[in-house]
Amino acid sequence: MFAYYFQLGLRSLRRNPILTALMVIAIGVGVAASMTAYSVFRVVSGNPIPEKASQLYAVQIDNYGPQHNKKGEPPDELDYTDALALQQTHKAIRETSLYPVLLSVIPANADLRPIRSSSYAMYADAFKMFDIPFLYGRGWSASDDQNRTPVVVIGRALNERLFHGVNSVGQQIDLNGQEYRITGVIDSWDPQPRFFDPISVGPFGxxxxxFIPMSRAVDQQLITAGNTDCPDENNGNGWDAFLHSDCVWLLHWVELPSTADARTYRQYLQDYAAEQQRVGRFEWPPNIWLRNVTQWLDHEHVVPPETSLSLYVSLGFLLICLVNTVGLLLAKFLRRAPEIGVRRALGASRRTIYAQFLLEGAAIGLAGGVLGLLLTGVGVWSIGLVFDARVARLATVDLKLMASTLGVAILAAVLAALYPTWRAAKVQPAWQLKTN
Incomplete structure (x- = not known):
């Protein structure tokens, strides 16, 4: 019976091509607008590391004091004194400080220009903490951190450019005029949003x-390429003065597998800040925060407000399209009251009428979904005209989005057909037969 009702629905659609086209266009345009906005929203609001989102924590310690804080919140980053102290005590199973650095690859061929790539300084624990996959080799060791060894891990794209994709572990590259030995090549890794540092270069870099050891970066006096905030203007001159100042420029992450571990580490931070107050470094009570990945991203407001706004507006537009579709379906179904009356008189039940007309609505939704797919592709391609290019590049049309577009279109059409179908099923057969 399903095939029969679907065939009846298609015949009915062909009898009113203009009305059918209006409904298909309304659903297609409404669904395309909402799915285009959703394609952006899902990438900026997704969980970048779902397996460990509840185990990785960003550390905040108030080294500014209440007079410099915003609504009682400590700075998002740490100064070098606190970051080094946490790294040396190493109370977590894994932990790392990190910051972006300015590094250029100097080609052996003097005629070629230096290659500037996105670069970070961090500790060896970071590779396992952040589940960074390797194509060749591995990260450096803890002893490399301690010895400030000139080692580097490079990305897959850079490996393709420099070594044509072959295993380059053990090769030497020139970074800012210094030779570094490659210990590993990471596979494709680009968590979005960039949870571990949404501050310095933005969450969508x-x-x-x-990647180089942070101890090496500090030893080479590589300044941060990201954010630096200082509570006082006079912080002395030179690199050593900067390291011992209260300027915050480092993010610190710890891996704590259980709630009990997080509770213990939070108490350690509380005791550490209390000790800094006791020795006179802090003149205020301890003010520390420990946020997991989800809490951290919420705290940093990484979802651009325009993406949420565009999603709400597009959903409102889809609702308007559905209201129009309801009106068109109501007019279409009620015009077929004589047909319904005859079918009811011949023994068709209301359930049969419901099945036939809802399938007809589903057929309209399927056609609208196909149109919506085409328009969604155009919308995703043109997202860069509205959103920042770094956000726009993340939106793609994949199988999941295509299936969602078709599903939303069919569901929307069936929902729009509910009220018109209910009205059509209430037609009285005797009255229709008498008057027609």
């Missing part, structure tokens, strides 16, 4: 291609 380009994939990172160079």
């Amino acid at each position: 380009n994939p990172i291609q160079l």
Whole structure:
């Protein structure tokens, strides 16, 4: 019976091509607008590391004092004194400080220009903490951190450019005039949003291609390429003065597998800040925060407000399209009251009428979904005209989005057909036979 009702629905659609086209266009345009907005929203609001989102925590310690804080919140980053102290005590199963650095690959051929790539300085624990996959080799060791060894891990794209994709582990590359030995090549890794550092270069930056030990970066006096905030204007001159100042420029992450571990580490931070107050470094009570990945992203407001607004507006537009579709279906179905009356008189039940007309609505939704797919493709391609290019590049049309577009279109059409179908099923057969 399903095939029979579907065939009846298609015949009915062909009898009123203009009305059918209006409904298909309304659903297609409404669904395309909402799915285009959703394609952006899903990538900026997704969980970038779902397997460990509840185990990785960003550390905040108030080294500014209440007079410099915003609504009682400590700075999002740490100064070098606190970051180094946490790294040396190493109370977590894994932990790392990190910051973006300015590194250029100097080609052996002097005629070629230096290659500037997104680069970070961090500790060896970061590779396992952040589940960074390797194509060749591995990360450096803890002893490399301690010895400030000139080692580097490079990204897959940079490996393709420099070594044509072959295993380059053990090769030497020139970074800012210094030779570094490659210990590993990471596979494609580009978590979006960039949860571990949404502050310095934004949550939607380009994939990172160079990683070096933070101890080496500090030893080479590589200044941060990201954010630096200082509570006082006078912080002395020179690199050593900067390291010992209260300027915050480092993010610190810890891996704590259980709730009990997080509770213990939070108490350690509380005790550490209390000790800094006791020795006179802090003149205020301890003010520390420990946020997991989800809480951290919410705290940093990484979802651009325009993406949420565009999603709400597009959903409102889809609702308007559905209201119009309801009106068109109501007019279409009620015009077929004589047909319904005859079918009811011949023994068709109301359930049969419901099945036939809802399938007809589903057929309209399917046609609208196909149109919506085409318009969604155009919408995703032109997202860069509305959103920031770094956000627009993340939106893609994949199988999941295509299936969602078709599903939403069919569901929307069936919902729009509910009230017209209910009205059509209430037609009285005797009255229709008498008057027609």
